[in-house]
Amino acid sequence: MKSTFRVLFFLKRDKVKKNGNMPIMARITIDGKLAQFNTKLEVNPKNWQAKTGKVSGRGAEFTRMNEMLDGIKATLYKHYQTILERDGYVTAEKVRNTFLGKEEKAKTLLQVFAQHNEQYALKVGKTATHRTYTRYELTKNRLAEYIRTNYHVEDISFREINVVFIEGFYLFIRENYPCTHNTAMKFVQRFRTVVLFAHNLGLINFNPFGAYKLKFEYVERGYLEQDELDRIYQKTFASKRLEQVRDMFIFSCYTGLSYVDVCELRAENIKVSFDGNLWIIKKRHKTNVTSNIRLLDIPKAILQKYDGKLPDGKILPIISNQKMNDYLKEIATVCGINKKITYHVARHSFATLSISYGVPIESVSKMLGHTNIRTTQIYASAPRLVA
DSSP: OOOOEEEEEEEOTTOOOTTSOEEEEEEEEETTEEEEEEEEEEEOGGGEETTTTEEOSSSHHHHHHHHHHHHHHHHHHHHHHHHHHHHSOOOHHHHHHHHTTOOOOOOBHHHHHHHHHHHHHTTBTTTBOHHHHHHHHHHHHHHHHHHHHHHOSSOOBGGGOOHHHHHHHHHHHHHHSOOOHHHHHHHHHHHHHHHHHHHHTTSOSSOTTTTOOOOOOOOOOOOOOHHHHHHHHHOOOSOHHHHHHHHHHHHHHTTOOOHHHHHHOOGGGEEEOTTSSEEEEEEOTTTOOEEEEEOOHHHHHHHHHHTTOSSTTOSSOOOOHHHHHHHHHHHHHHTTOOSOOOTHHHHHHHHHHHHHTTOOHHHHHHHHTOSSHHHHGGGTTSOOSOO
């Protein structure tokens, strides 16, 4: 619907100058909302026609003043049309500020992305993780590459973002970096978050993603069967390092803790609960949701094995995640397991085996520290081993 636009000139009668003149004000009204400013012109009230908003009287001075008022009105109308075509909407304040040269220059995509990331960095360690922050930074850098490569500029305005631009970014990621469809979609998803951020700031009033649908492919999550876990746990390794990696991995298979949560695990996180059993009670690093996990005999035995033998309050032998995954490949080979094993497979194995043994999905969800049970339902297709 077209907005209503009016310009009215009037005298500011409470500002009478020594010569008897009063300032001529301009009032812009758009859809019932107004903004006004001083035209820097002045006239004696006896020479002002309120009904027409014009100066009355004979002489070149009065003629020139009316021409200047007509020029102001024409310029305001031109700014109105320009802003409407550019942004899709217009306000009286925007028109006034443009006329006065005060309009804030529209922020570009990468400028707003940087602003978003600066604010996100403030949440790290409180409601967000540093890992997620680095992913937003990586997405910004990938967008910058895409814009330079495909558009041959350093930045673009939000009005240039459309479905073609978004799909082009997805294809740029797939073609230039070794990643899956879902990984590329994650880049697009973070891009969409920043567009929403710009919308919430009032920088744009449209949604470039309105006609674009994020589509993730179903990925079957790898996990180990019970006999494969037993094979790894019972294996005697010649290398102490392999033995330690095995112990950490098996510990997570029976507790569902991720690598980072095991790294952060301390003795104070293990407590005797109301049932007289030992429980891990700890907030997940990723979601800050509390996980409550009862310690079974195998993870208890692993903790006892390293009790008092590690420095800095650690209760398990920690090494880097990359090294951990390298050693797990070796362990799989030694144990005759023809599956790709990473440390995160332990968490998937815990979830899948818990459900297959009849543990209620609500309980599994709480132990995993999921914020949404639909995340846990991914594992619900596992065959039940116990009725």
